[in-house]
Amino acid sequence: MQQWESVLASCILFKDINNADYAQILERTNARIVSYEPNDLLIRLGETTTFAGIVLDGTVEIGFYDEAGSPVNVNHLQAPEPFADAIACSRMPSVIQARAVNACTVLWMDTAALMASTASGTCPSAARLMENMVRMLSRKNIFLNRKMQILAQKRTRDRIKMYLRNRCLPDSDTQVSFSRNDLAHYLNVDRSALSRELGRMRDEGIIEVKGNAIVVIDPSFLG
Secondary structure, three states: OHHHHHHHHOOHHHOOOOHHHHHHHHHHOOOEEEEEOOOOEEEOOOOOOOEEEEEEEOEEEEEEEOOOOOEEEEEEEEOOOEEOHHHHHHOOOOOOEEEEOOOEEEEEEEHHHHHHHHHHOOOHHHHHHHHHHHHHHHHHHHHHHHHHHHHOOOOHHHHHHHHHHHHOOOOOEEEOOOOHHHHHHHHOOOHHHHHHHHHHHHHOOOEEEEOOEEEEOOHHHHO
16 A cells, blocks of 8 residues: 555545555555456446545546447546545445546545544544545536536537636646547547547637647637
């Protein structure tokens, strides 16, 4: 576990928690570290679990399938981002699936055990962890509201605009973590339509595209 301390220290769930308390927290939450191969499923649709994860290494894709059976990407997560916390706390069947994009390592913590430790009042650090989790769930709710705003846009350009508005400040680089295919899934648009629109926006002097980096060179576009 010592090798992952720096990752946990930068995780929102461990904010304001001393490194010396990590071992106690992990013991009280029945924590375990699991390694996965590319395309392994970490969480399946309909699965019920009380364990929430933290990405220690690699990339985890969160997504689901639409009524036609096509994959819809929600987000890509890398260290030290947590995931599945809402599912774990609610103890309801999962409406999403989590997949390893590449070889990755995940720390799993039992939220039921965390709640029990918080209720007992015997572990102040567990109470701090729970407070951080509530704050994080609030932020994720805001993220999902923004994603709904993106999907509510009818035009591909408007979806790109909303995405960039949420990701960057005017006249700044956005390091997009998605490939073109994954970004198309995220925006729920056809890949070729996305490429064409990005090309038009480049030709119109709105953006520059450098690999997976998108640079907004016309700040008024995000207005």
